[in-house]
């Protein structure tokens with residue numbers, strides 16, 4: 028006679044410990060996949076505070092003549108000690124040149140950028156450094172032959188939904204070409220630093236362009252330990268649309284952080300100065316979200332953390348309304 032198993036007989040189940048182990052492994056895998064995805068792509072990020080009205084896009088603000096203390100007590104070797112400098116007034120575009128603005132320039136002229144002509148541009152790739160354990164600065168960059176202003180993260184990337192993001196992968200040559208088309212020019216380093224200093228909420232605090240008195244985020248920088256941890260305290264892992272942060276006292280946006288900005292000033296033989304720091308500047312590594320900070324790059328270099336801001340002379344433009352490209 029075959030013994031029948033009672034339906035009430037308890038079925039042997041996996042132990043509680045085994046279930047916890049499986050759940051833990053799944054969670055680690057999911058977090059790893061999500062992290063790699065976030066770090067390798069740069070999807071459009073919508074933040075409610077990015078409310079710069081369309082009427083402000085392409086506007087300029089008057090920067091009055093005056094003098095200021097340029098430079099800083101050396102944080103880095105490339106920064107000179109403070110000295111008083113007089114600056115003639117000028118007009119400054121209130122935000123970084125956007126993809127939308129640059130697209131109009133390209134549509135009107137057929138211009139091809141250095142990256143498009145020379146075979147790619149530098150893309151931030153933190154997983155390279157994380158995997159290799161390297162702390163060598165260039166280890167988190169890769170030259171991507173598909174990276175251009177149209178495809179910021181390389182093959183498959185698009186500008187869909189990113190018309191208001193700052194244009195990147197633009198060289199100094201590209202920046203000069205855009206400025207000329209826009210009937211403008213690039214700022215000198217002195218002009219840039221003067222305007223950024225006027226905009227600070229506290230000129231006695233070098234970090235006050237990025238961090239408010241209560242620790243609040245005033246710019247898109249790298250929150251956390253660079254390059255393997257980013258808390259996104261400011262809301263953005265990589266670039267942000269222009270105008271997502273509070274306007275400076277001068278009425279400009281993103282002078283500090285988001286992307287570095289080209290100037291027309293020589294940095295050293297064969298290179299030119301960029302200013303403002305970027306979304307990659309952290310307190311732990313690149314403490315360059317300060318008005319006096321400066322770096323130098325060759326005129327044909329481009330990357331995903333350098334963009335453009337343009338200026339106009341007051342003498343010819345001060346009495347007419349700000350124009351839009």
Ligand SMILES: [Ca+2]
Pocket residue numbers: 247248249250259261262263264265306
């Ligand atoms: Ca950020």
